């Protein structure tokens with residue numbers, strides 16, 4: 001049999017209806033149709049070809065992306081695509097570009113932090129791409145500590161302008177996407193100074209380049225920050241540096257939803273919290289969670305298909321060898337990642353609802369749920385990006401040596417993905433934000449009953465006393481048992497940290513000293529929410545033959561895999577006995593056997609095109625070896641039998657006269 005037959009055979013074993021699972025993955029029939037249409041539009045358009053990318057130099061990579069982005073914008077207009085469709089189009093083109101910043105950060109920052117008047121002026125310009133903007137917050141010297149930014153915006157009462165200035169080398173804006181060569185405008189975050197007084201960091205709309213000839217405006221120095229990790233992925237993007245030498249902008253270009261500066265130079269605070277200035281980051285963190293499920297689904301699709309084709313050992317009497325997918329070790333590394341992709345997908349759907357709700361509330365100045373939403377977006381961002389980055393690397397290893405080839409699609413996916421652990425809030429820094437929320441919630445338990453995602457902490461006194469009642473491996477299939485185990489572990493970790501915090505001279509000192517434990521407690525809290533979201537999703541109506549059952553198996557795999565991975569926490573906090581932890585692992589092994597017949601169908605449900613996967617190993621048709629060979633032959637080194645440099649550098653060595661008899 002060939003790879004093609006192996007996958008056909010695997011598909012015939014599926015115990016659920018793949019077409020309905022595709023809809024469950026996409027979120028709704030409508031969402032499925034949009035994704036499917038956009039994926040095919042990109043896959044069938046030769047402009048979006050990407051197999052030649054690994055061979056391109058930096059300048060060609062960048063220009064190639066400009067060309068694709070221009071073509072995409074033409075399609076958006078010619079085909080009258082909606083914003084949602086255009087977002088999917090960008091996603092499937094699969095190349096970081098300035099438009100990511102334009103649509104994911106510049107427009108949301110204008111919409112979220114601008115006044116009605118500002119939005120009326122700037123948003124239409126941005127949405128029609130008459131201006132192209134980026135989000136210029138991070139500096140050479142500070143990224144995580146936003147309040148530590150050094151760029152200044154000094155109000156000049158006489159001219160009714162702000163003077164944007166970079167006073168030090170470390171105040172240079174550093175990293176913003178598109179800043180180096182493309183963007184005409186930026187939201188520049190700077191310390192506001194009026195009459196020598198500092199009023200904190202605010203966003204300012206600054207024009208960077210002439211709209212006539214694209215040259216930097218006077219006083220502005222722009223450049224690229226250099227090549228980044230990997231080759232053809234983030235180097236398509238011109239992440240940039242900007243320095244401002246007393247650049248003047250009109251007063252009405254300070255984003256004034258949160259606070260205003262009057263013509264007279266009076267600083268006025270609205271009745272909105274200053275954290276609203278961070279709202280764009282909350283919005284993007286939410287998108288990043290959704291992107292995690294997409295990136296992980298892509299990696300596991302490649303690794304699962306290839307694992308069904310790859311055979312090693314186990315041949316008897318000349319019969320076929322064992323598919324590596326049948327090895328329990330392969331399953332125990334791969335299936336939890338398949339389950340995680342689904343878990344993150346459902347978590348991101350739920351987070352989107354939470355975010356939509358807070359957005360509506362913020363519009364009518366209801367800020368009550370902002371701390372919880374901030375904690376959730378920050379925590380989920382951290383949990384999902386860390387797990388996805390690790391998961392992609394695991395998938396590379398699951399593909400053995402071939403996983404290291406660029407043609408496997410995995411090295412470039414990894415290089416593209418890993419910065420997600422850093423941008424939009426470094427992952428550990430984000431967990432510490434969750435920790436602040438947890439400590440506040442637990443410390444306030446006597447006065448205030450927690451709600452929403454923290455509601456379980458309201459039962460903390462009970463959860464720290466109760467013990468797990470599981471007696472058999474089957475008991476671990478009960479969602480109530482699973483959820484209580486996660487809640488008890490998280491509550492015990494949070495309460496334990498709070499008790500120890502009280503032993504320090506000051507809360508700040510305690511927080512700093514216990515920050516590792518607090519980050520672990522935060523992760524445990526986020527896992528409660530992801531697991532409970534998966535469980536709740538399964539309580540909804542899920543149509544299609546066997547779809548719900550297949551998802552139930554994955555939900556249990558996800559939860560019990562986490563329980564096994566973190567069993568140290570579960571045991572140390574005393575909720576579980578070693579016997580119960582071991583029963584969970586027994587159940588996990590049984591669950592892997594249930595995933596096995598559905599493995600290929602599950603990854604088919606992601607509906608990824610071969611173009612999107614850009615992987616010879618993950619091809620839908622399974623024709624791996626001939627195509628791997630074909631891809632190798634296309635390498636420029638194979639253009640001739642005698643490569644450049646052989647005559648010059650190798651032959652002289654081969655033909656040398658040896659002088660020493662010892663050699």
Ligand SMILES: CC/C=C\C/C=C\C/C=C\C/C=C/C(=O)SCCNC(=O)CCNC(=O)[C@H](O)C(C)(C)COP(=O)(O)OP(=O)(O)OC[C@H]1O[C@@H](n2cnc3c(N)ncnc32)[C@H](O)[C@@H]1OP(=O)(O)O
Nearest residue numbers: 100104143144145146147275278287288374423424425436
């Ligand atoms: C690929 C995916 C999708 C889109 C792609 C788009 C673009 C392409 C890819 C990458 C682009 C990348 C862009 C960027 O990276 S932009 C730069 C992002 N930078 C950061 O994320 C900086 C992280 N740092 C911070 O957010 C803050 O400095 C930090 C939260 C760490 C600290 O804030 P602060 O200095 O104000 O101090 P605190 O005293 O800790 O906070 C006060 C108070 O406010 C609460 N808080 C903080 N942040 C928020 C928020 N966002 N919303 C609501 N509330 C917030 C905080 O918890 C404190 O509360 P309390 O404890 O009650 O006092």
Ligand SMILES: Cc1cc2nc3c(=O)[nH]c(=O)nc-3n(C[C@H](O)[C@H](O)[C@H](O)COP(=O)(O)OP(=O)(O)OC[C@H]3O[C@@H](n4cnc5c(N)ncnc54)[C@H](O)[C@@H]3O)c2cc1C
Nearest residue numbers: 135136137138142143144175176177419422423424425428
């Ligand atoms: C590909 C990419 C694209 C980007 N795009 C943009 C963009 O468009 N616009 C923009 O403004 N920025 C952008 N950034 C910058 C990005 O937002 C920052 O790099 C990020 O916020 C992390 O900040 P930092 O680099 O200062 O890291 P640091 O904060 O210096 O982190 C270094 C280490 O210190 C630790 N650390 C920091 N603070 C604490 C603390 N309080 N407690 C414990 N540990 C701590 C971190 O955990 C980390 O291990 C981008 C970055 C990348 C990689």
